[in-house]
Amino acid sequence: MKFQIKNYIAQSGERYSFLFAPEDQGVPLFYPAVYVSRSLRENHTHQTQLVALDAIRRLSEWERDRGISLEDRLLAQTLLNAQEVDDLAGHMKARRSGKPGQTITPRKFNTYWGCVRSYIAWLTDELFPNADDAAVRKLVEKQSERLKAKTLRRVGSSARKRHALLNEKFTESAREVLIELFASPFLGMSTATHRGTRLRNVVMARILYETGMRRGELLSLKLRNFTESSGGQLPYLEVERNHDDELDHRTHQPVAKTQGRILAISYGLEEQIKQYRTEYRAEIQNVGFGDEDFLFCVHQSGKTVGQALTVNGFNTAISYLKMKFPALGRNLHPHAFRHDFNYRFSLHADQMGWTEAQEAEAREEVNGWATGSDMAKVYNLRHRRERAMEIGVKIARDTERPV
Known part of the structure; x- marks a missing residue:
């Protein structure tokens, strides 16, 4: 015992x-x-x-x-x-x-x-x-x-951890598989069995990829948190602070650790959420259809069928995708989507010509961080590092003979 x-x-x-x-x-x-x-x-x-x-x-x-x-x-x-x-x-x-x-x-x-x-x-x-x-x-x-x-004095260099964070993103091969899955959710499936589960898992991964939200925020999404496009307005998902939600019956409640916010999604993801909601989720036993019911549910028959998907259920879904598509690699984990999102966020900020301050402000908003967040500063270090590399290359070329 x-x-x-x-x-x-x-x-x-x-x-x-x-x-x-x-x-x-x-x-x-x-x-x-x-x-x-x-x-x-x-x-x-x-x-x-x-x-x-x-x-x-x-x-x-x-x-x-x-x-x-x-x-x-x-x-x-x-x-x-x-x-x-x-x-x-x-x-x-x-x-x-x-x-x-x-x-x-x-x-x-x-x-x-x-x-x-x-x-x-x-x-x-x-x-x-x-x-x-x-x-x-x-x-x-x-x-x-x-x-x-007895407290251990050295648990790793904070600078090294920051640099590791900046470098953490999906490999190109993993990204290619994800994009292919997002375009063809039923890739590799020869029968209709478990198509609902597969679509649910792919939609969850695509939401993480497109929005950078946390796993707890994803699993806390309710039907009312999804808004379809209308009158030229983009479709979006709303993340809400939900600690101690009396309508959430999961003992280990997934929660939003950051601030509430509105996150735009692509039209392709919008159509897949609608397809999952109407063609597959609606057929699950015991599932609810009210605004307060959770978007992602248990599909497997049993006493929990139709209930909100748990953290363990989500982890199992990600593990299955990695097993089915080995090119995704061992390092595919829920928070990796958030790191990769912020890497791509920096690339788009560069293309738009944003200043470092503009990028930090927008990054804080989309990630749900408070103003002046240390995490926003860490991700913005990428700019300084890349500028330093560019200058370093120019200085190194001083040793080359003129052509």
């Missing part, structure tokens, strides 16, 4: 989760539940709360394996010593699945370790007697310093 995290949906639409011990699956662990309710619920998303609970679950596993109860220790005025902190850090680094000795990435460890440090600090303040005494505070601070010292 393992510690389990169980997820719930309140009548208001709020998502919340509890951590349960293996021996008592009926009552959540008290202090983790109080910590999340008091410290995280108000100002953090459900996804952030899940990350914190996953870290606390690892801490609880360590307590069980070492025969330690932090609550009892703190009530008895005993703090973690240096050896225990070292051992806890080693436990947190270990990969829970895979071969013995494998570890999680430094970045992931720092995320988990930060959550554990915050939880232990909160628990210490709650339970440690005489917390206001100067000598006691000194002991508590020493424990905090020991925990902080």
Whole structure:
């Protein structure tokens, strides 16, 4: 038996989760539940709360394996010593699945370790007697310093990550396959079986390709968020902020992490959305047709047929496309569409002769970022880098003999 995290949906639409011990699956662990309710619920998303609970679950596993109860220790005025902190850090680094000795990435460890440090600090303040005494505070601070010292200092160069981000785009072969799929969604299908699923998957990929929206935003699209072209107006999709949507019954609700916005789409994509909606989606059992019903649904027969497509369902759809069309490559993932969109956005901005400021402003709008976004600045570095390359080439040619 393992510690389990169980997820719930309140009548208001709020998502919340509890951590349960293996021996008592009926009552959540008290202090983790109080910590999340008091410290995280108000100002953090459900996804952030899940990350914190996953870290606390690892801490609880360590307590069980070492025969330690932090609550009892703190009530008895005993703090973690240096050896225990070292051992806890080693436990947190270990990969829970895979071969013995494998570890999680430094970045992931720092995320988990930060959550554990915050939880232990909160628990210490709650339970440690005489917390206001100067000598006691000194002991508590020493424990905090020991925990902080285990944070990994170097998790990769930020400059290197920025350059990798600028270079992340689809290969030409992958782009050719995608464009071919967008033009012929049923490519390679010899029978009519699963044509609805294929069209749904291709339409989802095309929306990501044309708009650069996030996966959560895509899966949150409702029927009313699609507006057809009319009177010379382009067709468009509307992205809305949708946290704790009471009409979304998915436990792990896909959400829009960025600001709401209107995104224009091509006439070709408009026709494919209409085709999917009227010819295939309409034939699914249990599907809804109201404005608040979700655009993309489960097609496979079973208890979830007709319900809104989940994140796992979307990931499976992308994996199937990669398996069916190997030229798409291993690096095709949901966020790769967003990176590639911003790469193509820069190319079009160059062709239109925009200044760097104009490009940044338009990029912020189309990506749903706030004014002055750091991400817009990162993508705009491409201009500076390419200009520097052009000047560098000219300087390098100074060594060539005149013809």
